[in-house]
Amino acid sequence: MAKDNKNTKNTQYLTIKEEREIAKSNRKIMKQFERTKNRKNVDESEFTTQMHDPRNVIEIDNLHTYFYTDVGTTKAVNGVSFKIPEGKIVGVVGESGCGKSVTSLSVMQLVQGPVGQIVDGSIRYTTSEGKCYDIAKMPRDEMRRIRGKEIAMIFQEPMTSLNPVFKIGEQLDEALAIFEPKMSKEEVKARSIEMLEMVGIADQKKIYNNYPHELSGGMRQRVMIAMALICNPRLIIADEPTTALDVTIQAQILELLLEVKNKINGSIMLITHDLGVIAGMADYVVVMYAGKIVEAGDIHDIFKNPKHPYTVGLMRSLPSLSHVATGSRLYSIPGQVPSPVNLPDNCYFCNRCEYSFDICMEQYPPDYYFEDNHRAACFLYDEKYKDLDLVKPELPRNMADDSESKMVRKIPQGRVVLESETDRFGG
Amino acid sequence: MVKYILKRLGLAVIILLGVSLLIYMLTMAMPADYIDNQTAAAVQSGQMTPEDVLRLKELYGLADKSLPGILKGYALWFSNALQGDLGFSFLYGRPVTQVIKEYVWISFFISLIAYVIEIIIAIPMGIRAAVNQYSGYDYTVSVFSMMATALPSFFLAALLMNFFSINLGWFPLQGLTTATKIFHPSDTWGILLDKAWHLVLPIVTLTLLSIGGLMRYTRTNMLEVMNSDYIRTARAKGLPEKTVINKHAFRNTFIPLVTTLSGLLPGLFSGAMITETVFSIPGIGSMAMRATQQGDIPFVMGYNMYLAILTVIGYLISDLMYAVVDPRVQISK
Numbered sequence: 017m018a019k020d021n022k023n024t025k026n027t028q029y030l031t032i033k034e035e036r037e038i039a040k041s042n043r044k045i046m047k048q049f050e051r052t053k054n055r056k057n058v059d060e061s062e063f064t065t066q067m068h069d070p071r072n073v074i075e076i077d078n079l080h081t082y083f084y085t086d087v088g089t090t091k092a093v094n095g096v097s098f099k100i101p102e103g104k105i106v107g108v109v110g111e112s113g114c115g116k117s118v119t120s121l122s123v124m125q126l127v128q129g130p131v132g133q134i135v136d137g138s139i140r141y142t143t144s145e146g147k148c149y150d151i152a153k154m155p156r157d158e159m160r161r162i163r164g165k166e167i168a169m170i171f172q173e174p175m176t177s178l179n180p181v182f183k184i185g186e187q188l189d190e191a192l193a194i195f196e197p198k199m200s201k202e203e204v205k206a207r208s209i210e211m212l213e214m215v216g217i218a219d220q221k222k223i224y225n226n227y228p229h230e231l232s233g234g235m236r237q238r239v240m241i242a243m244a245l246i247c248n249p250r251l252i253i254a255d256e257p258t259t260a261l262d263v264t265i266q267a268q269i270l271e272l273l274l275e276v277k278n279k280i281n282g283s284i285m286l287i288t289h290d291l292g293v294i295a296g297m298a299d300y301v302v303v304m305y306a307g308k309i310v311e312a313g314d315i316h317d318i319f320k321n322p323k324h325p326y327t328v329g330l331m332r333s334l335p336s337l338s339h340v341a342t343g344s345r346l347y348s349i350p351g352q353v354p355s356p357v358n359l360p361d362n363c364y365f366c367n368r369c370e371y372s373f374d375i376c377m378e379q380y381p382p383d384y385y386f387e388d389n390h391r392a393a394c395f396l397y398d399e400k401y402k403d404l405d406l407v408k409p410e411l412p413r414n415m416a417d418d419s420e421s422k423m424v425r426k427i428p429q430g431r432v433v434l435e436s437e438t439d440r441f442g443g
Numbered sequence: 444m445v446k447y448i449l450k451r452l453g454l455a456v457i458i459l460l461g462v463s464l465l466i467y468m469l470t471m472a473m474p475a476d477y478i479d480n481q482t483a484a485a486v487q488s489g490q491m492t493p494e495d496v497l498r499l500k501e502l503y504g505l506a507d508k509s510l511p512g513i514l515k516g517y518a519l520w521f522s523n524a525l526q527g528d529l530g531f532s533f534l535y536g537r538p539v540t541q542v543i544k545e546y547v548w549i550s551f552f553i554s555l556i557a558y559v560i561e562i563i564i565a566i567p568m569g570i571r572a573a574v575n576q577y578s579g580y581d582y583t584v585s586v587f588s589m590m591a592t593a594l595p596s597f598f599l600a601a602l603l604m605n606f607f608s609i610n611l612g613w614f615p616l617q618g619l620t621t622a623t624k625i626f627h628p629s630d631t632w633g634i635l636l637d638k639a640w641h642l643v644l645p646i647v648t649l650t651l652l653s654i655g656g657l658m659r660y661t662r663t664n665m666l667e668v669m670n671s672d673y674i675r676t677a678r679a680k681g682l683p684e685k686t687v688i689n690k691h692a693f694r695n696t697f698i699p700l701v702t703t704l705s706g707l708l709p710g711l712f713s714g715a716m717i718t719e720t721v722f723s724i725p726g727i728g729s730m731a732m733r734a735t736q737q738g739d740i741p742f743v744m745g746y747n748m749y750l751a752i753l754t755v756i757g758y759l760i761s762d763l764m765y766a767v768v769d770p771r772v773q774i775s776k
């Protein structure tokens with residue numbers, strides 16, 4: 017679809033001529049996309065579609081989101097497919113720069129344009145009215161049917177995500193007021209205050225009249241959660257909601273997320289780079305690497321029986337009690353995520369992978385499926401190479417048994433749903 | 444609050460002291476002073492001897508140009524200035540304060556109108572350019588505003604005069620009144636209209652000169668705001684794009700705009716030296732220009748002190764406005 021800037025060859029540096037060519041072709045491509053997105057009065061049939069499985073809230077299918085930068089095309093999201101079933105929490109993990117945020121912003125059509133564009137793929141979503149839309153094809157004007165009311169988002173940076181010049185109350189009220197034009201000012205205010213109470217803010221009336229800078233990071237993130245929930249969305253996207261917070265506050269916020277999810281009976285897409293957070297929260301896990309999904313599956317499969325060398329690497333690099341006990345050094349995966357400009361044709365992980373073998377350098381691995389839709393993109397699991405007796409990645413002994421409970425970021429005092437924790441993860 | 448203002452004013456006095464000393468020394472160091480200028484022709488034709496010139500210089504306090512002499516002169520000027528006496532202008536033969544008072548209003552009038560037009564045009568343009576970054580509109584407006592900013596004022600004025608007065612004959616070339624027309628003193632409207640007619644081109648010149656800067660300032664600030672996290676939040680909430688831009692983004696861009704623009708307010712009283720001179724408008728700017736050329740030390744000193752005071756007041760207003768428009772800023776010290 018989009019023209020790849022292959023003329024950059026393997027050189028790191030571009031000549032002025034090459035740069036100008038890139039800029040020129042970028043401008044053309046961006047203009048095309050922007051024009052399509054900005055159309056008014058588009059017939060609904062153009063972006064109406066069918067869910068593949070009606071039990072899903074959202075189905076992301078072969079999503080490609082690129083950034084047309086001056087140094088070439090950044091393939092931030094490069095063929096991502098996963099779904100979120102109703103009422104479930106799907107965790108998306110991966111190191112920084114793997115395309116997690118861009119995936120979530122694509123779902124909201126909030127990718128920073130005109131540079132960033134959804135290039136290919138579909139994002140199927142069924143609204144509460146039962147209509148199924150392809151968000152990837154929705155014109156910008158129509159997106160307002162989805163944002164806030166259907167899908168809400170909580171961002172990583174509570175310090176900068178609230179508008180500094182408006183009071184908390186005003187920012188909460190306006191979110192509700194657009195979707196409930198019939199509500200009176202007092203009703204809207206009452207509901208905002210009720211939401212603040214629901215997210216565990218004690219002094220709601222005072223906070224309602226505060227400016228964001230008068231609150232701490234944890235409080236602001238609570239406000240963000242209240243704002244996200246105020247219109248009863250069916251899907252909440254939480255993009256590293258606790259990364260910027262203190263450890264103790266982190267646990268409280270996660271606990272709050274779980275609690276409110278149960279209250280509104282919605283689904284959550286929980287993005288994090290911390291497997292510990294995922295272990296305590298998610299039902300399904302998606303592991304992303306360099307814009308692609310390298311492994312996905314049920315939480316038990318991922319934690320008890322991880323297949324992809326990258327997933328295993330992530331788990332080994334998680335601090336756990338055993339490290340403290342044995343005094344051993346914390347593992348970290350050597351090397352770095354490759355630049356999403358000029359990605360190679362081989363397995364993107366091969367330069368960091370301990371298990372790589374011949375074929376890994378030649379092509380990108382397809383998905384291999386295991387039981388329960390557990391899948392991993394790694395040649396180690398190709399039947400063709402069975403005879404090679406390849407070593408498969410495994411968790412260290414002490415981690416393998418009951419690994420998820422070891423990795424759970426212990427949510428301290430006041431975790432109300434302790435019993436359900438066992439049944440969530442099957443004991 | 445009061446304490447803060449007092450502190451700032453105290454600081455201002457120190458700044459003004461330094462500035463005045465510097466200006467005094469610089470004007471004294473100018474190679475040809477007022478007396479040299481006035482007597483050059485007479486000396487050349489032999490009507491005056493160098494001794495006559497020296498006597499005159501002594502009379503005007505310009506004879507001793509050694510450092511102690513300059514400092515002594517400054518001290519005298521300063522002690523008078525403290526009592527509100529800026530001295531007599533050599534050139535205009537009247538108290539400096541009186542000259543300033545008389546000629547400032549026409550300058551203020553021109554600047555004020557240009558300022559208002561500038562705001563009305565530049566801010567919406569800057570916002571629109573930022574919202575449609577990289578669009579044809581953005582490029583056109585940026586190039587145009589850069590061109591207008593880059594042109595020297597006398598050149599732009601000359602261009603306008605040539606085109607609109609000489610070629611098209613729409614507006615008068617110079618001055619403030621039509622010399623060939625005689626108005627009855629009771630014909631207030633006629634006189635006013637005639638004056639307004641003369642002021643169109645100077646105002647256009649001033650507006651064009653400043654519009655580019657303000658437009659780019661608005662655009663830059665708006666772009667920065669548009670890329671911030673809270674704008675993404677506002678969109679994620681489902682707000683219409685109009686609300687996102689006009690409420691969330693603009694209210695934040697408003698802060699630097701208000702503080703900067705209010706800080707410029709006192710500057711409206713300072714006159715536009717070049718533009719006024721080119722158009723022969725009898726404003727404070729062209730008066731100062733002439734005085735500077737002639738080495739009229741009392742006037743130059745008085746005028747520059749006046750400018751320095753305006754600048755200091757501008758900064759003070761600008762600071763105070765921050766506390767008014769930005770809820771994060773509180774002036775407590």
Ligand SMILES: Nc1ncnc2c1ncn2[C@@H]1O[C@H](COP(=O)(O)OP(=O)(O)O)[C@@H](O)[C@H]1O
Nearest residue numbers: 083090092111112113114115116117118128356
């Ligand atoms: N606004 C942008 N312009 C250009 N490139 C971007 C932009 N936002 C993200 N990217 C690129 O997309 C890739 C994925 O980023 P992101 O989704 O933020 O990663 P993360 O997994 O840490 O959330 C990064 O390599 C980054 O370079």
Ligand code: SF4
Nearest residue numbers: 363366369376394395
């Ligand atoms: S395909 Fe090869 S290089 Fe890639 S993760 Fe699997 S073993 Fe490692």
Ligand SMILES: [Mg+2]
Nearest residue numbers: 116117118256
């Ligand atoms: Mg991110």
